[in-house]
Amino acid sequence: MIKLEKYMEVFPKSLWVTTCNSGSCNGCDIEIVATISPRYDIERLGMKLVGTPRHADVLIVTGPVTKFMTKKLLRIYNQMPDPKAVVCVGNCGASGDVFYKSYNLDGPVDRIIPVDVYVHGCPPRPEAIIEGVAKAVLKLETLRGESRKVGEVQ
Numbered sequence: 001m002i003k004l005e006k007y008m009e010v011f012p013k014s015l016w017v018t019t020c021n022s023g024s025c026n027g028c029d030i031e032i033v034a035t036i037s038p039r040y041d042i043e044r045l046g047m048k049l050v051g052t053p054r055h056a057d058v059l060i061v062t063g064p065v066t067k068f069m070t071k072k073l074l075r076i077y078n079q080m081p082d083p084k085a086v087v088c089v090g091n092c093g094a095s096g097d098v099f100y101k102s103y104n105l106d107g108p109v110d111r112i113i114p115v116d117v118y119v120h121g122c123p124p125r126p127e128a129i130i131e132g133v134a135k136a137v138l139k140l141e142t143l144r145g146e147s148r149k150v151g152e153v154q
């Protein structure tokens with residue numbers, strides 16, 4: 001488990017996050033909502049959920065990517081400014097899980113867009129989602145050429 005001081009180390013500035021449900025059962029999405037609720041309160045870590053991909057640093061994707069959502073997911077990804085990172089939340093998005101090789105899937109997620117961090121679970125707990133976004137920050141920091149000691153967080 002990463003301690004709060006480590007989170008503060010990898011969140012030197014506000015991180016804006018947006019989400020895309022690519023066909024999930026909503027289980028993962030409910031856990032994401034829990035991360036912004038008072039119990040977990042990700043805003044205390046400088047992390048904010050935003051409604052538009054044009055303002056976001058990190059894209060959280062849930063679900064296995066149904067054919068209906070493929071173009072929409074790509075469009076959302078392409079609307080985000082660089083540098084950007086993608087966090088795949090849940091087993092569905094990582095592998096298809098119980099929907100593996102379903103007739104109605106184009107996914108998993110990394111067949112459509114590049115994924116930087118996988119958060120496994122069905123659904124994963126809010127702590128795991130927060131840790132996954134913290135890991136995504138490492139990629140953003142690398143892209144920004146800021147070689148601070150955040151690499152210690154794995």
Ligand code: SF4
Nearest residue numbers: 024027090091092122
């Ligand atoms: S990983 Fe589990 S909880 Fe998350 S969208 Fe898939 S089936 Fe639902």
